[in-house]
Structures are given as C-alpha cells and as structure tokens.
Amino acid sequence: MPNLSKKTVTELRVRYGETDQMGVVYYGNYAAYLEQGRTDWLRAQGFSYKWMEANGVQLPVVKLSIDYKRPAHYDEVIRITTKLRNIPTYKIEFDYEIHNQDNQLLVSAYTALVFVDMETKKLMKAPDYLDQKLREE
Template structure:
C-alpha cells in the first residue's frame, strides 16, 4: 500500500544517553538512518545491494522536531515512510514513539548519485527499484 508507515522497535541503550539518562539528541539521526535501512529491507533490497549497482543516496536536508525525551531502557518505535520522490530525489518522514506518545518527528531529503557523486536518474540506472519506490511513496501532500 502506498505511503504505508514501516515500523520497528529498539531498546534505548545506555551509550545513547547522557548523564541524566536522556537520549542524546544526535542519536535520533542514527535512528532515522536505521529506519531508512529497515524500510528498504522490508521491500526486498539492501543499501549494500543498491551501492553495488553504483548508486548512493546522501542526505541533502534534514528536519527534526523534539517533543519529548526518550530515556535509557525505553522501548521506542521508529516509524518510516517514503513521503515523496522524483527521478533523482527522495524524501522520508519519520516518527519516534514510546507506546502512543510522540517523541520526535522528522524528515530527510536525499539525492541519488553515482560513485562520482554526480546526480543519477534512478529510473534509468535501476528501473526495477524506481518502480518499487513509486509503488510505496505516500499519496499525502
């Protein structure tokens, strides 16, 4: 189903927290990366396989909004969906929750590039992957 949120749970590890037991803010960016990695894996691909095909997907923009703190040993859920895409760009939405409580929300934007870091059209370099992504992009504005 297009735009479906993919989710997976993690337990907050001690090394992800500060002295107060609160998750250090930059760790949410790592969790966004985990979300992207697991999202594409859920659809039968890995970043390793995509990179073997000569495609890279660097982050070009990032938004993050902190609502509540996650703490050591919490079980949190990373929610990820493909929000928008074109032939050369992708945008993901993220939510981090503890049970039904929203902790963080965010967005990352990416551009497809080759190993030379020049923009690459995903529809030309990997039409099968482009078709898969097109089928799973959000229909919400």
C-alpha cells in the same frame, strides 16, 4: 501509480551509551535512529544500502529536520515509523515519527537523500528497480 502508503515500523531499545548522565537520549543519536528506519524501509522494499552501492548507487543525506517533542530515556522501547513522502526523482524523501512504549510522540522528522552515481559522482535519477517496486501493490 506508485504506492506512497508503504511504511515500516522499527522497534529499538534505548541503550545506555545513547543517553546522557540524566538517562535522556542525546539529541544527536536521533539521526542514527532515523537511519535505522530508512535502512529497514529499503529492506522492506527488497533492497539494502549495501546492495545499492554494489550496483553503483549511493544515497547521501542532503537535508535533515527534527522536531523534538519529548525525550526518550534509557531502556525504553522506541518505535520509528518511516514513510515515503513522495515519488523519488533525483531525491528520495522520508517522514518519520518516533514514539515511546507508551505511544507518546517523541520526535517528528524529515530527511532528503539524493541518488548519486558512484562512478561519475553525479546526481542520477532514482533507479528503475525502485520505481518498479513502488508501483507494486
């Protein structure tokens, strides 16, 4: 049975250039934070986007949903928790929570990505190596 409990936690410090004049993180930057969470989740499984692309697989985002609860501010340390939502098929789905250094929930979010064969540009099933990794305890 695949392990859905695999999650990662990524810590980042909010940079000045990610904020507006009030020192609040610009809303569009949260997508990049989620991407960092996904990248770290994949690395924790032993893969990277670069490695997957070198092996003929792309993972474009096809859905993004963000629920903003409260703002992050310049120089705060934020914590991005990334968790696999369900077993990957032709798509892989993640749930996220972003907390600040005071453990306040800032954002809850969801993304869906699809597996695309780089040669044919068509949807493909999740690679076997990912399924095998998720079956490990």
